[in-house]
Amino acid sequence: MREIVLATRPQGEPKESDFELREVDAREPGDGEVLVRNVFVSVDPYMRGRMTGIRTYVDGFDVGAAIVGGAVGRVVASRHEGLSEGDWVSSMLGWRDGGIVEGSTLRKLDPRVAPPSTALGALGMPGFTAWIGLEDVGQVKDGETIYVSGAAGAVGSAAVQIAKRKGLRVIGSAGSEEKVEWLRSLGTEAFNYRETPAREALADGIDVYFDNVGGDQLEAALTALRPFGRVIACGSISRYNDEKPQPGPRNMAFIVTKRLRVQGFIVTDHTDRFGDFVRQVGPWVADGTFEARETVIEGLENVPAAFAGLFHGENTGKMLVRVGPDG
Amino acid sequence: MREIVLATRPQGEPKESDFELREVDAREPGDGEVLVRNVFVSVDPYMRGRMTGIRTYVDGFDVGAAIVGGAVGRVVASRHEGLSEGDWVSSMLGWRDGGIVEGSTLRKLDPRVAPPSTALGALGMPGFTAWIGLEDVGQVKDGETIYVSGAAGAVGSAAVQIAKRKGLRVIGSAGSEEKVEWLRSLGTEAFNYRETPAREALADGIDVYFDNVGGDQLEAALTALRPFGRVIACGSISRYNDEKPQPGPRNMAFIVTKRLRVQGFIVTDHTDRFGDFVRQVGPWVADGTFEARETVIEGLENVPAAFAGLFHGENTGKMLVRVGPDG
Numbered sequence A, B: 001m002r003e004i005v006l007a008t009r010p011q012g013e014p015k016e017s018d019f020e021l022r023e024v025d026a027r028e029p030g031d032g033e034v035l036v037r038n039v040f041v042s043v044d045p046y047m048r049g050r051m052t053g054i055r056t057y058v059d060g061f062d063v064g065a066a067i068v069g070g071a072v073g074r075v076v077a078s079r080h081e082g083l084s085e086g087d088w089v090s091s092m093l094g095w096r097d098g099g100i101v102e103g104s105t106l107r108k109l110d111p112r113v114a115p116p117s118t119a120l121g122a123l124g125m126p127g128f129t130a131w132i133g134l135e136d137v138g139q140v141k142d143g144e145t146i147y148v149s150g151a152a153g154a155v156g157s158a159a160v161q162i163a164k165r166k167g168l169r170v171i172g173s174a175g176s177e178e179k180v181e182w183l184r185s186l187g188t189e190a191f192n193y194r195e196t197p198a199r200e201a202l203a204d205g206i207d208v209y210f211d212n213v214g215g216d217q218l219e220a221a222l223t224a225l226r227p228f229g230r231v232i233a234c235g236s237i238s239r240y241n242d243e244k245p246q247p248g249p250r251n252m253a254f255i256v257t258k259r260l261r262v263q264g265f266i267v268t269d270h271t272d273r274f275g276d277f278v279r280q281v282g283p284w285v286a287d288g289t290f291e292a293r294e295t296v297i298e299g300l301e302n303v304p305a306a307f308a309g310l311f312h313g314e315n316t317g318k319m320l321v322r323v324g325p326d327g
Helices: A046-051 A116-120 A123-137 A154-165 A179-185 A215-224 A253-257 A267-286 A300-309 B049-051 B116-120 B125-137 B154-165 B177-185 B216-224 B253-257 B267-286 B300-312
Strands: A002-006 A020-023 A031-042 A073-080 A088-091 A097-102 A107-109 A145-148 A169-174 A189-192 A207-211 A227-232 A261-264 A294-298 A319-322 B002-006 B020-022 B032-044 B069-080 B090-091 B097-103 B108-109 B144-147 B170-172 B189-192 B206-211 B225-233 B261-264 B294-298 B318-322
Touching: A020 A123, A020 A300, A046 A319, A073 A215, A088 A116, A088 B294, A097 A300, A107 A116, A116 A319, A116 B300, A123 A227, A123 B032, A145 A154, A145 B002, A145 B318, A154 A169, A154 A207, A154 A267, A154 A319, A154 B144, A169 A179, A179 A189, A207 A215, A215 A227, A215 A253, A215 B294, A253 B261, A261 B253, A294 A300, A294 B300, A300 A319, B002 B300, B020 B300, B069 B116, B090 B300, B108 B116, B116 B125, B116 B318, B125 B154, B125 B206, B125 B225, B154 B170, B154 B206, B154 B216, B154 B267, B170 B177, B206 B216, B216 B225, B216 B253, B294 B300, B300 B318
Parallel strands: A145 A169, A145 A207, A169 A189, A207 A227, A227 A261, A294 A319, B144 B170, B144 B206, B170 B189, B206 B225, B225 B261, B294 B318
Antiparallel strands: A002 A020, A031 A073, A031 A097, A031 A319, A073 A088, A088 A107, A261 B261, B002 B020, B032 B069, B032 B097, B032 B318, B069 B090, B090 B108
């Protein structure tokens, strides 16, 4: 089996040379363990922070260690009750062909309900992040106007679709005409932030801002927010590769004058709500009315490139790497 | 009677030449009206924003119009039921010797309960701002550590004393050794921000930041805040004289990674809580255990200088101008 290890801490944009592919010996699963073969591995923007080695809400990655993260695969051999050969499971195996894991840490997936890969996107961490952000953090209400930056990404595209269903007027931004077209097909107003300044696009005002991007988009949103508006502070992908901290918004004063609430959150604090999320969003994904779009790259050796691509907007919807066949 | 009008919109720091003293004719009060002679007029940092002429949560001041704001004085003649000659009242008469007002807009003060001037400070808008910020916005709890910037100001000195009584560990900053000594005498840990970087002084971490200052203090507080910390965003006096918007904190990313809540507020949204505030803080001021310190400048003609002095920290506690005798 092969795995990808962090060879060195990235400086600025992650490069392929920051990672190394390493062969590891397979072994048999012990008591309670399961041998899993990965089919899809996930690349996510939050992983960039872990590569700095600084502990935040989660430990940093160690140099020389395999990159752990979301993965979906199939059971090859199981010594854990309730899991047997051929089962689809989601794991935190990360950037590997597969491996041995404690069976209790696996979530069994039913491929008849939804494609297993959606456990890494619309029905996994990104979709859950969008749902928690809207539902519990932003407490969005029917009739409000929301702006979602990074709207064609994994979290963003879930956020716009959930917000739409909750009766909001939804404005989304993305970095290409193709993505903008897709967002429009989802019923949202959309603009290309490379062509239209957010300040112009949001001139009518907004009630809520779902921030995936930070930087200029956050500044524009603070200007556009109406009194008592909220910022659902989810991420700031425009900043993750900064080597030196960059200045924040020049219009922080609006937080006071407009009585804004800026609330950060991390989805792993809300795992007790995962069941509620799946009960609500699962049926929409299952019946196809919720579009769980994916950008799929082939081959474990291409995981670093796929990861780097996140910072250039190379994904529409969830970015995944297929590392093995379905069957 | 005399009044001070806005002669021109200040550029940067307010100067005396931005204001003009004007004579106005007195008239007799009509039905329901009261003639009030001001004893104290209030200068407050928030007035700087109104001088820009931009409407935020409140209208801008017009050039050529008298500056309205908090004042405390005595009734000279009344045609409003419930008020009679000699009564102490608080009004929004602002920077004048006095004037005619609708009796229904006046609050009658009992000088036996607390000195009438406290209606502009500890028992008025600044004290109420501190209380609402801690109680409703920050929802501070016994045992937490709070950092208050501008701690020797009208709002700050109320905030540190209220927080102390609520069982918090209180750290305050101010700009002189004298103020720091005073803050220590109030039972708070205190430092001079001109000598000690806030980042150092807050190295042990804080749970809540009561922001009166913005800028560098906000940045230092975002670094010092523990996970799930809150910012009570009250004001940013370090920024009010900026002609060009200045960059915000370089560490906004902490809002997400530490799941911080930054909540702006304006005290006038909370007037339904004023009674609760007075019932709680009033007795402390009355029995002298709450120190309602004031810096009192003499003479209506010196109101602009007193106002400008706020931005140089010339006040300890509430800055007031005495424009007439008590009796």
